[in-house]
Each structure stands twice: as C-alpha cells, then as structure tokens.
Amino acid sequence: MKTPITVSITGAAGQIGYALLFRIASGFVFGPDQPVNLRLIEIEPGLPALNGVMMELDDCAFPLLNEVIGTADLDEGFKDANWCLLVGSVPRKAGMERADLLGINGKIFTGQGQAIARNAAKDVRVLVVGNPCNTNALIAMNNAAGVPADRFFAMTRLDENRAKSQLARKAGVHQSKVTNLCIWGNHSATQYPDFTNARIDGRPVTEVITDREWLEGEFITTVQQRGAAVIKARGLSSAASAANAALDTVKSLITPTPEGDWHSVAVCSDGSYGIEKGIMASMPIRTRGDGTWEVVQGVPVNDFSQGRIDLTIAELLEEREAVKDLIPA
C-alpha cells in the first residue's frame, strides 16, 4: 500500500469544493492505488456545512480515502500537504469583473501562503482557483517564504477547455481532436486563447476554420466572457466545470504531457516570451510527470498574438500594483 498523499482544500464546503472532493476521494486524480488524506479548510461560518459534506464523504465509503479532517485552523489544514487547492474565496456576481474581487479576496492569500510555508510537505504544490486567481497566487507565493516559486500555479485550464469546445463546435469535430491550445496571460476578460497555434486533428486550426473574422472576434470574446455568461444563465458562477478543470490541471502536472502538445496554467514567469519575470501568467507548459515542468519554448507569436498578450500582461501588472501592500518586499 502506498503512503497516502495529503490534499488540502480551502472553501471545501462551497460549490466548487462539493464538485471536487468526491472525485479526488474516488481516486480519479491520483490513481486507483493511491490512498488520499483530505484536509478540508473552511472559515468558521462554513464549518456546519462542511460537517455535512464530511458526512457525505463517510457515506461513500471510498476505498482510497484514508483520513478526513475539517478545520478552520490554517496550520492544521495545511499540515503535511502535498497538494493545496486554494478555492475558498468569494465568487463574483453578475456585472462584476474578476479583478473587482481583489480587495475582498486578496488578503486571504497572505495568511494561507504563510501557513503553507510553515506546515506543508517539502514537495508541496499549490493550485489557486479562487479569483482573481493569478494575482491571488502571486500573493500566496510571495508570502510562502522558503517554498520555491515553481510550486505555485493559477488555473486557466477552464479557459483552455472552453476554447477547445468552441473550436471543435465550429469545425464540427469532437473536442478531443483539438490540441496545442494555449491561454496566455490572465484568467480574466483580457486572456488570449491562442487559436494561431492550436491544432485540429494535427492540422492548424486556421486551415480547418477559415473564418478568420470569427477566430479573431467571436471566438476570443466567447471564451473571455464565458464565466460571465454562465453566471448570467445560472445565477451562480461555474462550479462543476471549474472543479473539473482543477482536476485536469493537477492530472496534467503529474502526468507526462503527450508528445508535441502542451497545456495551459499560470506559472511564475521566468521572462519567457518577454513576459515580466515574477508575475503569474498563463503560458504553454509541458510536464515530464516527475514533479517538474517547463515552459514550451519557440511557440510562434505573430503580431496579432503579441498585441493580445501585451494587453493581458499589462492587466496583470496593474493587478500586482493594486496588491503591492500584500507582497512582502
């Protein structure tokens, strides 16, 4: 029997938490022979609901679920964590941009970054889902003294999945045929879903979908605005698809990336593609499945793409400026 892996999840009683926990406990993410400990973190008012979720976890009798702890104490919550999924934070409502949440949510991530540094396992990895996720991840990373920057990620996989579905629908093919889709920059309305390098069945998307006006216009805006469209339709922000994307992200980071492909996740920029060092920007990533990852180099960036990337990076720099008080010098 393998040693259990410990996964800490904040906001565990929320919508995304509810769609996330049971799939992790079932073995879907870490595999059918990997036992899992869950450390579920909520704020005090969320603890009664969390208790109900824990009752439901009990009621599943999952063979791989080793231990479940529910707590509002960050030290207990992040103890020995190998993976931290930082979901807990307030979602936006209709009419808001994600950056409007910075003032409300940003400060959550200082204490969480510090508690991760104090308590988590040496190999800890942190995926931030709570919005605005890139800048919240930047705050957590900068407050987690001693934890290497390459352990922090912010989620843009939902945007990648959305973009793949839109392209597949337009081309009349199954979404599994779409590869090499990179989301550049921020998980926000400035993100750039890069159709210029995406492929359908191995062919450039621009050869399969010749409607350039659609690619440069409606396609991009649909992906950028999809979160808002779901909020408008559901009255609540996306949850099952967000949880699914979080699980896709973790799986992609622990599994070798298929030859020639890449996946999207925001990482701490090393200056690749001229993106300012130290900000959390989404870019094309490959992994060997051994805990390391690299930015895919040499992806062509034409003038159109560069203009879009510049816009979304400028927004990330503005967000960093807005939270500079939460980032230790």
Ligand code: NAD
């Ligand atoms: P929700 O309101 O249903 O749940 C959030 C939970 O977090 C609540 O149970 C709340 O009690 C808890 N919480 C709040 N502050 C906390 C703290 N400091 N520590 C621990 N728990 C805390 O919200 P949701 O729909 O699950 O969404 C959660 C976040 O994920 C939102 O910020 C949302 O915008 C974001 N989100 C991101 C993406 C993405 O693609 N990156 C996609 C969807 C949603």
Ligand code: LMR
């Ligand atoms: C999403 O993209 O669905 C989430 O970030 C929620 C939101 O506020 O759009």
